[in-house]
Amino acid sequence: MAEQAETLRRAPLSRDRVLRAAVALADEAGIESLSMRKLAQELGVVPMALYKHVANKDELLDGMIDVVVGEIEPLVPDADWKRALRRRILAARQVLLRHPWAALAIESRLDATPAVLDYLDAMVGAMRDGGFSTDLAHHVMHAMGSRMLGFSQELFDTSRRAGRSGPADPEPPATFPAEAAARFPHLAAIAGAASHDDGSVVGEGCDDQFEFEFALDLLLDGIDRLRAQGWSSARRP
Amino acid sequence: MAEQAETLRRAPLSRDRVLRAAVALADEAGIESLSMRKLAQELGVVPMALYKHVANKDELLDGMIDVVVGEIEPLVPDADWKRALRRRILAARQVLLRHPWAALAIESRLDATPAVLDYLDAMVGAMRDGGFSTDLAHHVMHAMGSRMLGFSQELFDTSRRAGRSGPADPEPPATFPAEAAARFPHLAAIAGAASHDDGSVVGEGCDDQFEFEFALDLLLDGIDRLRAQGWSSARRP
């Protein structure tokens, strides 16, 4: 009857509860240590119980992605397409920063999930409303790629680490180890040297938010220029 | 003595042979079905034999990445930085198309491998030679992200599929299933509708190479504009 009490105490499982627990577990322990067994344990249940609510692990991941994407604020209508897109993309970025494993998870799925398609469809809609031809909108989607969803693949992205083996390695050194600096002088010159071309002071790392917006605006401005001049890819090989 | 002949027949293992076999196996069977055991079998050897040549599976993946990146043609000096970068990035893209698993593998490593750092260092060097401030070069590296290495994360990238579960699903439908088209009208309008705004003819899919170059040039041109006007991020918050 102790077990009975236990059984009664815990809320009944549901697909939603499973997904939320999975997201929480991935957030705090890293995606690579999320297993059906650990998740079941977290929920006080035997592993196979999960399979009554998700078909398999892949489907679990799809569901987790949908939970995350669902957290992104809806597109707010705006006469200025650029402002509308920019705002929602930055909102998406905030969400993905809360769930650092999600970017890689989204990329590695073969097909976009319904929630992702919803998100993207709305973005295209905003472009069409803003006067984009389907042709230009098409190319823009490709050009923006995953940045459309608030993230970019940077080759040395400190925040990427957070998605694995737990959150927040307290402080990665940020300064280039001396030996590497000798071998990769240009990278060393660049590392952490933003906004002070003047001095020999190397420091402060770099501001990921700034970098993201830099790239975003570079693209949006270029796109705006094409749109304004009625660019079309009609004269393709 | 049959076994003896067998033993003599096969070339001795070496780190290089292991890495090449791993790359070949990933190319033809997909990265997710590359296991130490299968790789060993391919090499006619017991799984643990591999561990005399690579420390563990992660290090194997790092080595595979270095093999792939090593296939990219070196940067050819050019007075025109834009042409130099563009050329090498497109060369990188060709290599990554031959090894479709590599993009995801590169992204999912925590630290860039030496070969990747070499590659990137040379690219930064070309920018510096082209008159970029370290500051601008820094931001450009972030803005280009993985595109610097010849790939981009597209959310519906047909070529991505090739990296998993074997190469070349013969032909994904390319046309939007009707039900999805109703739910995601804007995406449906865009899918495969490049270069024919005019007609109701939906078809032909889209030209990945064109899309890649579109995005690449959009970025390079925007960057060039900043460089020409001596852009600096000095006035940051």
Place this chain on the structure above:
DNA sequence: AAGGTAGGTGTACGGCGTACACCTGTCAAG
């Protein structure tokens, strides 16, 4: 009262990465 059904359980299987002890052939030093 009967039976269907939704949802949690227990057992088991095959695959994975890899630790660890072992064997064997080669080659240098004595």
Place this chain on the structure above:
DNA sequence: CTTGACAGGTGTACGCCGTACACCTACCTT
């Protein structure tokens, strides 16, 4: 020529993984 170190291939074993499948149980409907 012997010896012994060492590089490199072997065999066994462990713990983890996803999940198939048979079961059991509580509840709802008729």
